[in-house]
Amino acid sequence: xxxxxxxxxxxxxxxxxxxxxxxxxxxxxxxxxxxxxxxxxxxxxxxxxxxxxxxxxxxxxxxxxxxxxxxxxxxxxxxxxxxxxxxxxxxxxxxxxxxxxxxxxxxxxxxxxxxxxxxxxxxxxxxxxxxxxxxxxxxxxxxxxxxxxxxxxxxxxxxxxxxxxxxxxxxxxxxxxxxxxxxxxxxxxxxxxxxxxxxxxxxxxxxxxxxxxxxxxxxxxxxxxxxxxxxxxxxxxxxxxxxxxxxxxxxxxxxxxxxxxxxxxxxxxxxxxxxxxxxxxxxxxxxxxxxxxxxxxxxxxxxxxxxxxxxxxxxxxxxxxxxxxxxxxxxxxxxxxxxxxxxxxxxxxxxxxxxxxxxxxxxxxxxxxxxxxxxxxxxxxxxxxxxxxxxxxxxxxxxxxxxxxxxxxxxxxxxxxxxxxxxxxxxxxxxxxxxxxxxxxxxxxxxxxxxxxxxxxxxxxxxxxxxxxxxxxxxxxxxxxxxxxxxxxxxxxxxxxxxxxxxxxxxxxxxxxxxxxxxxxxxxxxxxxxxxxxxxxxxxxxxxxxxxxxxxxxxxxxxx
Amino acid sequence: xxxxxxxxxxxxxxxxxxxxxxxxxxxxxxxxxxxxxxxxxxxxxxxxxxxxxxxxxxxxxxxxxxxxxxxxxxxxxxxxxxxxxxxxxxxxxxxxxxxxxxxxxxxxxxxxxxxxxxxxxxxxxxxxxxxxxxxxxxxxxxxxxxxxxxxxxxxxxxxxxxxxxxxxxxxxxxxx
Numbered sequence: 001x002x003x004x005x006x007x008x009x010x011x012x013x014x015x016x017x018x019x020x021x022x023x024x025x026x027x028x029x030x031x032x033x034x035x036x037x038x039x040x041x042x043x044x045x046x047x048x049x050x051x052x053x054x055x056x057x058x059x060x061x062x063x064x065x066x067x068x069x070x071x072x073x074x075x076x077x078x079x080x081x082x083x084x085x086x087x088x089x090x091x092x093x094x095x096x097x098x099x100x101x102x103x104x105x106x107x108x109x110x111x112x113x114x115x116x117x118x119x120x121x122x123x124x125x126x127x128x129x130x131x132x133x134x135x136x137x138x139x140x141x142x143x144x145x146x147x148x149x150x151x152x153x154x155x156x157x158x159x160x161x162x163x164x165x166x167x168x169x170x171x172x173x174x175x176x177x178x179x180x181x182x183x184x185x186x187x188x189x190x191x192x193x194x195x196x197x198x199x200x201x202x203x204x205x206x207x208x209x210x211x212x213x214x215x216x217x218x219x220x221x222x223x224x225x226x227x228x229x230x231x232x233x234x235x236x237x238x239x240x241x242x243x244x245x246x247x248x249x250x251x252x253x254x255x256x257x258x259x260x261x262x263x264x265x266x267x268x269x270x271x272x273x274x275x276x277x278x279x280x281x282x283x284x285x286x287x288x289x290x291x292x293x294x295x296x297x298x299x300x301x302x303x304x305x306x307x308x309x310x311x312x313x314x315x316x317x318x319x320x321x322x323x324x325x326x327x328x329x330x331x332x333x334x335x336x337x338x339x340x341x342x343x344x345x346x347x348x349x350x351x352x353x354x355x356x357x358x359x360x361x362x363x364x365x366x367x368x369x370x371x372x373x374x375x376x377x378x379x380x381x382x383x384x385x386x387x388x389x390x391x392x393x394x395x396x397x398x399x400x401x402x403x404x405x406x407x408x409x410x411x412x413x414x415x416x417x418x419x420x421x422x423x424x425x426x427x428x429x430x431x432x433x434x435x436x437x438x439x440x441x442x443x444x445x446x447x448x449x450x451x452x453x454x455x456x457x458x459x460x461x462x463x464x465x466x467x468x469x470x471x472x473x474x475x476x477x478x479x480x481x482x483x484x485x486x487x488x489x490x491x492x493x494x495x496x497x498x499x500x501x502x503x504x505x506x507x508x509x510x511x512x513x514x515x516x517x518x519x520x521x522x523x524x525x526x527x528x529x530x531x532x533x534x535x536x537x538x539x540x541x542x543x544x545x546x547x548x549x550x551x552x553x554x555x556x557x558x559x560x
Numbered sequence: 561x562x563x564x565x566x567x568x569x570x571x572x573x574x575x576x577x578x579x580x581x582x583x584x585x586x587x588x589x590x591x592x593x594x595x596x597x598x599x600x601x602x603x604x605x606x607x608x609x610x611x612x613x614x615x616x617x618x619x620x621x622x623x624x625x626x627x628x629x630x631x632x633x634x635x636x637x638x639x640x641x642x643x644x645x646x647x648x649x650x651x652x653x654x655x656x657x658x659x660x661x662x663x664x665x666x667x668x669x670x671x672x673x674x675x676x677x678x679x680x681x682x683x684x685x686x687x688x689x690x691x692x693x694x695x696x697x698x699x700x701x702x703x704x705x706x707x708x709x710x711x712x713x714x715x716x717x718x719x720x721x722x723x724x725x726x727x728x729x730x731x732x733x734x735x736x
Contacts, residue, residue, distance in 0.1 A: 341665075345670050410631075487712040
């Protein structure tokens with residue numbers, strides 16, 4: 001047994017040591033509590049060559065996890081057991097296996113808390129540091145180390161972290177350490193405490209250490225790689241009455257890596273938003289700049305894992321299946337983006353508002369390339385081993401990556417009938433977003449009707465009718481869905497997505513699906529049978545390629 | 561490794577056995593530091609409602625059923641409050657991508673709930689929320705007595721019935 005395995009086993013044994021303690025301490029002190037949750041997803045796969053669903057040799061694949069949290073007074077400890085036997089299609093195969101992937105213990109006192117083991121944390125909006133999970137996407141960059149939070153007096157919050165990041169069943173090679181401070185000035189300065197203007201400022205620093213390694217370029221030249229990469233961020237939030245303004249700026253020292261083609265340029269990011277809202281009306285404008293901000297705890301890592309920071313996407317995350325076919329995700333190497341949204345409720349008892357009022361949501365977003373210029377006449381932009389490029393901070397680049405204009409009108413007609421209509425107009429730069437140079441941008445219009453009819457107070461029927469039209473990619477789609485629910489327990493649904501506009505006849509496929517769901521308190525069982533389109537699934541800024549699949553699916557989830 | 565998993569499973573089972581003792585079923589809100597939608601920092605263990613029941617609903621801007629639940633309750637919320645004194649706390653799990661849009665949406669929709677921003681899911685994890693909408697009901701003593709995932713039209717009727725039962729002092733614990 002080598003040293004690493006030994007340490008791992010020791011860790012497991014230490015964790016196991018918690019369990020009898022949990023049991024006993026409950027009996028003795030009678031004040032601790034154990035709670036947790038569980039989720040299991042399994043699919044039985046059938047082959048369907050028309051949609052590209054390949055034969056799965058295991059026939060059935062399963063992902064499952066359970067979280068157990070024990071808490072007693074100031075102390076809490078928890079773990080998550082995960083099992084991928086074997087990982088479901090669309091999840092990275094390196095998850096194959098079972099084990100305790102997450103475990104921690106926390107001690108909390110009045111003004112501080114300490115966590116050892118795994119933890120999730122975010123500084124500001126995450127531009128230089130965010131450790132988080134999206135279980136359903138197979139994304140998890142949990143830290144493994146130590147975190148201390150200290151709250152020395154009202155309005156002051158200090159955080160310090162150190163550790164490595166989860167990489168499937170292992171951790172990444174880089175050490176991540178840093179701190180964050182936040183000051184709520186109204187709580188600190190007594191003469192401000194009654195002020196209508198609230199001001200919060202914060203700052204953070206993160207440093208990554210990874211030993212240098214030998215990586216060659218231009219056949220024989222060796223990169224002189226920085227072992228320490230530092231990042232800083234400053235932020236503020238001002239609110240006064242109906243107005244709320246947020247801003248965060250981040251800087252990162254040069255960090256040549258596989259994602260930025262080993263350039264020695266610094267990184268920068270800016271995120272600002274200003275909102276005005278009162279009862280019945282809200283408006284927000286936001287903007288961002290991301291410049292060379294890929295930041296991972298392993299310099300040669302590409303793909304989704306080992307991100308130290310999080311670069312939020314400034315576009316609306318669509319919830320209907322056809323409007324979600326073309327999702328956008330931030331381009332870490334560089335983009336400029338803007339977003340605006342208006343939410344307005346036309347008051348009750350007006351001509352347009354009717355008896356119940358009418359709700360309107362308007363949203364526009366766009367992301368462009370950065371404006372990049374060559375550093376000199378003889379060096380190409382993004383040339384490895386150089387400073388890469390220069391860029392005007394406030395200028396938008398010419399290439400459009402993504403644009404989305406959408407409007408949604410929701411209305412209650414009477415006590416039985418309500419619904420919403422949406423229109424989405426998208427421009428989606430496939431070549432950049434999917435990394436397939438040469439593909440044309442997709443221009444698409446999506447129309448969606450969502451109608452709900454209450455048969456009795458607890459029985460209702462809901463239908464969605466959606467249509468997507470485009471001349472590019474796979475052409476037009478139509479989708480229909482019918483759902484019958486008996487509140488609060490039962491759901492039944494049938495749906496069909498039909499790619500009738502595909503240029504290739506054999507690809508004019510019906511993706512049908514039937515499903516049933518049963519809820520009892522905090523448990524849910526959901527079963528479905530049908531075909532699933534190949535596509536991109538995005539939640540919270542992470543996207544995952546989901547392969548085509550055909551078969552029977554079951555999900556069981558429970559909290560206890 | 562397999563052996564260790566087996567041992568872990570045994571330990572888990574024993575600890576579940578112990579946890580079945582009735583007193584430990586009473587769960588209070590964990591103490592998580594979280595921001596309100598207007599930027600103030602609070603501790604979730606301080607959420608209170610003068611001895612009246614509290615509904616805590618986890619939602620997000622990208623979750624349609626969640627918003628349906630909140631807008632359905634919004635229509636009757638005034639009535640509910642007058643009749644029962646109940647308070648609803650809507651916990652948005654939107655991350656930095658959309659958390660700044662929560663306040664304009666809440667106001668634009670005329671929602672009068674207390675809204676919290678759980679941008680990195682700390683409160684969500686401490687409450688063992690897997691899927692949203694996930695709704696909790698707390699009695700006047702701040703104990704979590706009921707929870708439910710998903711929303712269908714009409715689910716709000718069960719919720720207010722339970723609130724009324726709590727006000728009458730009835731036991732609504734789910735283990736019955």
